[in-house]
Amino acid sequence: MHTDAAIIGVGQSAYTRRPQGGQSTLTFIRDAVVAALADAAIDARDIDGMAVASFSLAPDAAVDLAWKLGLSLRWLIQDTNGGSSAMNMLGHAVRAVESGAASAILVTGGDATGLGGYAKVAANFNTVTQLHLAPLGHGGPNGVYALVTSRQMKKYGLEKSDYGHIAIAQRAWAAHNPYAVYREPMTMADYLAAPMVADPLSRYDCVPVVAGAQAIVVTHPDRCPRGRAPVRVRAHRASFNYDNQEGDGLETGISTFATELWQAAGVRPGDIDVASIYDDYPTMVLAQANDLGLIEGNDLARFARRDIGEQRFPLNTWGGMLSAGQPGGPAGGLNGISEAVLQLQHRAGSRQVTNARLAVATGYGMTMYRYGGTAAAAVLERVE
C-alpha cells in the first residue's frame, strides 16, 4: 500500500487522426502538461521530477523535454516499454515520492507519428520485426494480433461478435467523452459489416492511431486541491518477457503477478468498481481481464456477451483507445490511468460510475514477436 503518494490531477491534449503543420509530439505533450498542472493546481516551479515515454520523441530525450518545458528536476526517467510504460512510470513515480527522491512528479507521454510514421514504427519495432516479420508484409501489430485472436477464438469458443460487444460498449462510453475521436453510436451490424483488415480482425478491432498526449501529477496526497479526493495506489506490479515468447500469448505477463497484486492491495477482483484495461485489440482486453481474475470461470464468451454486452461492468469508460484513439502506446496507457483517476475523484461527468471507490488499470505492450512482452497493473483507490 502506497499511502504517502497519490495522483492528484490529470490532463490531456486534443486528439487528432492527422496532425497539422506546427503540431508535433512536443507540442501535444506541452498541451497535456499545461492541462495537468492546471488541473492539479500546482505551479511548474514545484515540479521536481518527470517521467516520459514516447515512440517519437527522438532525437530528443527526457532531459531535452525538461529543458523545453523549463523544468529543473532532481528525478527524471524515460520509459521504453510501450503500452505498459504509463503503468511502469506510475509505479516509479509513486516510489520516488515516497522515498523522497522527488516531491512532485509529472508523468507524461505522447506521440504524433501520423499514419505513415506509425507504419514505419511498426515495421521497425525491433530487430526481430525488421528481420523476420516486416519482410512478410505482416501488417504490423494488426497481423500479430489477428493470429492471437484466432487462437483465442479456438481456445475459448468465441465468435467474431463477442469482440464486437467490447467495441460497441466502449463506443457507447465514448459518446460521453468530448476528447474521443469516434463518438457516434455503433451497432453490431456496423461492427460486423466493417471491412476486414487482417482476418479475423476488422476495422473496429484495430485501435485507431491518433496524435495526442496525456499527463498526470503524482505527489503527496495533502497537495491535492481542496474538495478533491486524491487517488492512491493500493498495489502495483509489472512483468517483462514473462515467457520468452514461447507460449500462445493468451495469457499475458499479468498472469505472473495477479494473485500477488490482489493480495498486496487487500481487495478482490469482485470489489472493483471500474476498470481500465489496455485495449489495443479486444482480444487483449479479454486476455488481461481473464489474467486479473475479472472473468468468472474463465468464461470469456459470457463476460463479453453479458458483462460487457449488457453493460453490467464499467470497462474502459472513456471509450478506450478503440474509440478515443491511441496516442502511441505510452500515452494510451496513461489514458486508462487518467480515466480511473477521474472516475475515483467523481469527476467523470456524464460517464461517471456511481460511487466509484476502487479501480484496476493495466498496461500491455511491446509486441516483440508473436505477442506483447510487457505488462503492468495497479489497483487504485479513492482516498476519502
Place this chain on the structure above:
Amino acid sequence: MTAVGETKSGVSIWRCAKCRTGCFPQRLLCARCHGDTFEPDRVHEAVVEEVSVIRHMLGQTDWQPRRIANVRTSEGLRFTVGLTDESGPGAAIELLEQGTAPLGRAKP
C-alpha cells in the same frame, strides 16, 4: 515489406550447444540453461496453427493481400511465416527461407 534474397530450403534456427534446445529467433543466451554457445541448424517442416490474410497496410495504396501463419515444428518451436499458397490450419507444410524471411507452402 517484401522478402528479398535467395530462397533456401528450411528455416535457420539456433541450437544450444549445451542443452540442445532449438530457438528462433536468435538469442544471446539459451532460455533453458543460459548457455552462451549456439550451433546453426535448419528446420524443414511445420504444421500450420493459425492463418491471417493481411488485407490492408498502413501507408500502402496498392497493397495486394498476403497470407501469414503461425506454425509449430515437431520439437515445439513456434514462429510466423509467410504462406505462398492456400495452406490452412492443420496443414503440414515445408519451410523455406528468403533472406531472413521464413516462408511456408504445402508439402509436395
